[in-house]
Amino acid sequence: MNGEERARAAAFAYLADLVEVEAEGVLPRAALTRGAPLDGDRVQLIGAQGIFKPRQLRAPISITTAPPARGREPPYPDVVTADRLEYRYRDVGGQPAPSHWQNEGLRVAMRERLPLVYFYGVEAGWYLAHWPVYVIADDPAHRIFTVALEAGATSVPSDVIAAEAGKAYIVRPTRMRLHQTAFRIRVLRAYQSRCAMCRLHHAELLDAAHILADRDERSTTAASNGLALCKLHHAAFDRHIIGVRPDLVVQVRADILAEVDGPMLRHGLQALDGVRLDIPRRRMDRPDGELLIERYEEFRKAG
Numbered sequence: 253m254n255g256e257e258r259a260r261a262a263a264f265a266y267l268a269d270l271v272e273v274e275a276e277g278v279l280p281r282a283a284l285t286r287g288a289p290l291d292g293d294r295v296q297l298i299g300a301q302g303i304f305k306p307r308q309l310r311a312p313i314s315i316t317t318a319p320p321a322r323g324r325e326p327p328y329p330d331v332v333t334a335d336r337l338e339y340r341y342r343d344v345g346g347q348p349a350p351s352h353w354q355n356e357g358l359r360v361a362m363r364e365r366l367p368l369v370y371f372y373g374v375e376a377g378w379y380l381a382h383w384p385v386y387v388i389a390d391d392p393a394h395r396i397f398t399v400a401l402e403a404g405a406t407s408v409p410s411d412v413i414a415a416e417a418g419k420a421y422i423v424r425p426t427r428m429r430l431h432q433t434a435f436r437i438r439v440l441r442a443y444q445s446r447c448a449m450c451r452l453h454h455a456e457l458l459d460a461a462h463i464l465a466d467r468d469e470r471s472t473t474a475a476s477n478g479l480a481l482c483k484l485h486h487a488a489f490d491r492h493i494i495g496v497r498p499d500l501v502v503q504v505r506a507d508i509l510a511e512v513d514g515p516m517l518r519h520g521l522q523a524l525d526g527v528r529l530d531i532p533r534r535r536m537d538r539p540d541g542e543l544l545i546e547r548y549e550e551f552r553k554a555g
């Protein structure tokens with residue numbers, strides 16, 4: 253192994269160790285900045301820019317997607333067959349700089365098939381990681397590098413989900429797993445792992461529910477498009493048994509309110525009518541008002 257390969261191997265081993273100790277596979281930026289130990293030195297893994305090259309190496313070791321700054325982030329396609337990431341060229345001061353050394357560095361990585369790490373920002377200071385990834389194409393006309401995400405290890409939890417039939421298995425593409433994992437972490441952290449309706453405080457019984465459905469192309473993975481809900485209230489919300497008014501008050505569908513049944517119906521559902529939603533402290537994490545209006549309209553139509 254040459255120096256370039258040894259440093260990358262050290263970086264991957266370090267990440268694998270980090271994933272073991274960090275909850276949910278979310279890695280703190282400080283550990284990535286400190287870097288992987290190598291021959292009494294450290295190989296830094298992340299820097300101020302999206303494309304990062306450690307001082308010991310000729311080519312970059314990582315590319316990063318920053319966490320959303322204002323609660324919004326671009327939507328992602330709901331069907332991803334080819335698991336590709338389109339990574340934008342480094343610009344300088346908003347101006348194209350195709351020959352910037354960071355862009356040149358990714359071309360070196362592409363030519364020599366050097367493995368990189370992809371960091372996906374969950375929120376400020378926290379990242380999911382996927383490695384190794386490879387730069388497989390350079391598109392100067394659109395100023396985009398194409399990065400293949402299929403292979404490799406990841407800090408994202410297990411990806412195999414059973415399909416409806418129970419026999420076929422769907423392996424979700426890396427890109428979708430990163431998005432879905434980040435969405436869950438953002439939402440659960442924002443709501444401090446409590447159901448926004450009943451305040452149940454058991455992460456293993458909580459979901460990150462979408463306000464604007466995942467399949468909608470405008471749907472985002474920001475916390476403001478989500479509600480932390482327990483399994484029961486998530487299912488009831490998705491089936492329009494309970495709705496959330498734009499003024500954040502929970503409303504139970506009229507026919508459900510009129511029903512007479514045991515304690516689960518009374519306490520689990522009917523008692524929620526008129527309850528005020530418990531919302532995150534940070535403004536950017538709170539439910540998006542426009543999305544709530546849209547969702548409430550669907551609820552009303554369903555009633």
Ligand SMILES: [Zn+2]
Nearest residue numbers: 447450482485
């Ligand atoms: Zn609940």
